Amino acid sequence: MHYRCLPNEDSLLLIKSIYIYIEMEKKEEVKTENSNSMGNSTFSDPMPTSFALSSIFDMPCEVDKSASSLGFMDLLGINDNYTPSLFDLLQAPPLMMMPPQQQQQQHQPLPSPASSTIPADSSEVLNTPATPNSSSISSSSTEAATDEQNKAAGEEDEQDQEKTKKQLKPKKKNQKRQREPRFAFMTKSEVDHLDDGFRWRKYGQKAVKNSPYPRSYYRCTTAACGVKKRVERSSDDSSVVVTTYEGQHTHPSPVMPRGSIGIPPPEHAAGSFGSNSSFIMPQPHYHQQHQPHYLYSNSSPSLNLASINSSFPTFLQERRSCPSPAASWLRDNGLLQDIVPSQMRKEPKEE
């Protein structure tokens, strides 16, 4: 697979699309693998995809150097003798990358920053993890209606029913439960619930099959923001926390992290995602212990790129924030090895 790079203001959105594309491509493989091997439990077999993605990011990319963005080659240390990988390109300043298939199939450009919410029919969207931590990969699935809408409908119908506690439950009867796009990432952390700048309310906890650790369910406390996240500890490695975000924040982070390494709303990043500038990527709280040291330790704390888009997978942002040498180091030592795909959910059967 090769990617073409073109300069474009919407590059990061396109990168997202690539990421989505990768996920979609890999989804089927993983499904098959899982069904052939160990059943259907979620996260049951993260490694195949993990490695697959790793290799994808290491894939050589076809770069249109003449058209690439200003300083991009220098920044990445790319020269005529070096073929950048997708990983490298993800660190580049705005540029466009599209897999050949996508170039043909997806004539429709991704939404401009001005309308950076993904179209409803866009089957795969990355949401806003705004997570402080490192490694991560996600998957997304799509299903669309909001809980709020369902709730309203359900309440209407069941008003006369006796138990108030049951009023909200029939809401799902007439409609298949639909989900927001989601993605998951893994983090080495001693704390389960990572501070990502948003405020969450825990609304449930469940024991997880084949895992001694429970899964916790959180909802964004902001009214009208239906973002949820699930947090669970990996049964394989108790030091790893798997966080799955679902949905997209409709508001800026209410909590700007203390000593947030001062990432101001990036003016020059506005070209990429600026119109959605209210979405400031919360920066990690480094007082917590969950921050893998290698992420930022040797690289500049972070470029403004880190805050460009709340919908951009954190692990990519962090990759982006590292200069190329660090990038190759990371590639060899850490991030991708930690990547775990989220559960690969079936596509909605009905549109």
Next chain:
DNA sequence: CGACTTTGACCAGCGC
């Protein structure tokens, strides 16, 4: 007292 967590019960989806 409000915000948040805990926890048992309930519901829906899925596989057998």
Next chain:
DNA sequence: GCGCTGGTCAAAGTCG
């Protein structure tokens, strides 16, 4: 159809 599991609800409890 049945049972299992994930996801959610909401009352009760806790905390600041």
